Amino acid sequence: MNETVLRDVRRLMADLLKRGVDDVPASATRDTLAGWDSLTHVNLVLAIEQHFDVQFLPEEMMEMLTIELTAMLVEEKLAARRSPR
Numbered sequence: 594m595n596e597t598v599l600r601d602v603r604r605l606m607a608d609l610l611k612r613g614v615d616d617v618p619a620s621a622t623r624d625t626l627a628g629w630d631s632l633t634h635v636n637l638v639l640a641i642e643q644h645f646d647v648q649f650l651p652e653e654m655m656e657m658l659t660i661e662l663t664a665m666l667v668e669e670k671l672a673a674r675r676s677p678r
Contacts, residue, residue, distance in 0.1 A: 598645075598671070599664040605640045606660060609633055619661040626660075641667060647674070 603617045610617070610628045623629045638654050641647070641663070647670040657663040 594661070594664065595668050598667050599661065601644060602641065602664040602667060603660055605644060606633075606637055609636050609640065617660060619659070619664070621660045622658060637663070645671065647671065 599619055600614070603614050603619065606621075606626075606629075607614045607617045610626075610633065617626065621629070623634070634654070634657070638649055638657070642649065645667055647667060649666070649670075653666055656666060
């Protein structure tokens with residue numbers, strides 16, 4: 594797990610929810626993090642896409658069940674972009 598990516602995803606979510614980063618643990622889910630609703634989810638995806646310059650497919654957005662899983666998807670996107678085709 595890239596701690597920088599995880600930290601940035603946590604910070605983006607904290608900014609959306611107007612909270613401190615410490616209030617957004619890596620294990621946070623929609624059920625455990627108050628305010629993480631469908632609109633927040635869409636805004637998080639948009640913020641991540643802009644911040645990391647990546648694009649997600651609808652199926653990938655559905656896999657973003659926790660902050661940690663979301664960070665892992667970002668890492669996969671970044672790794673795919675760096676690897677030769």
